[in-house]
Amino acid sequence: MSLFRQLTIHFETSAQLPPPYSYQYALTLTPAAELLQVDLKMSYTHRDELDPDEIEAEGFTENDDYDWKGDLDKVWRAELEKLLGKTRLSGGIMLDDDQDFLTLDWQNEKLLRGQPENLSDWHYFAQELLQAIFETSGKERAFELHILDLTAQGTVEATVTASFRTRSAQVKRVVDGGKSSLRFYPWHELPHLMEVLYAPNWLSDTASAQKPKRTGLYFNPGDELWYEYNKQVVEPGKGASTLPKLKNMIGKLLS
Structure with a gap:
């Protein structure tokens, strides 16, 4: 009842x-x-x-x-x-x-x-x-976060998709543009992901509209721009320590 x-x-x-x-x-x-x-x-x-x-x-x-x-x-x-x-x-x-x-x-x-x-x-x-x-x-799209890790050893990409419509989330991982895997992301962990993700400052004025090709760790949070870690994604103030937490979480999503 x-x-x-x-x-x-x-x-x-x-x-x-x-x-x-x-x-x-x-x-x-x-x-x-x-x-x-x-x-x-x-x-x-x-x-x-x-x-x-x-x-x-x-x-x-x-x-x-x-x-x-x-x-x-x-x-x-x-x-x-x-x-x-x-x-x-x-x-x-x-x-x-x-x-x-x-x-x-x-x-x-x-x-x-x-x-x-x-x-x-x-x-x-x-x-x-x-x-x-x-x-x-249809007023807004589902949340998407694209992560791109470019190193001399190769490329790892991860896309986190979270749909509030169905209350579900998933992570797609692609290695060197080929082999891919898909796994569910626990919905109850999404608030913590959002909190860690948006704790730093995101500098859109210097972000790039082009997908990066040089070595670095990059993010596209769904606004069609690419932000580089520690360059366009920076600490919100002196003494803040949001970036290590973000890098730790991103590492888990990429692995």
């Missing part, structure tokens, strides 16, 4: 996040057969404080609001049921200007409203759900 008839996630970015980045949404989830029906209504907030030129300068348009209805893969219904099974709603709602705001309307035999006690789990799950919606609707 399903743990819910309908669930709506209400979300708003913290008061510390300024426009044009600040947004809010209502995401309604309804079980249907084995699938999960979704209805997303997303709008950007406080943009009346900015001129159109200021909005466009940050890479946005005058209207980035997004609405979508459709079905998500059955894996998302299973994950939602799993999370609901360990969720209790608190009696009060904590408001903190430094934190994003998230509450639930949980409809089953009766309607429950409140903030989940396991709030961090819901924040992350909601982010994953949004990404799954963007991929399913």
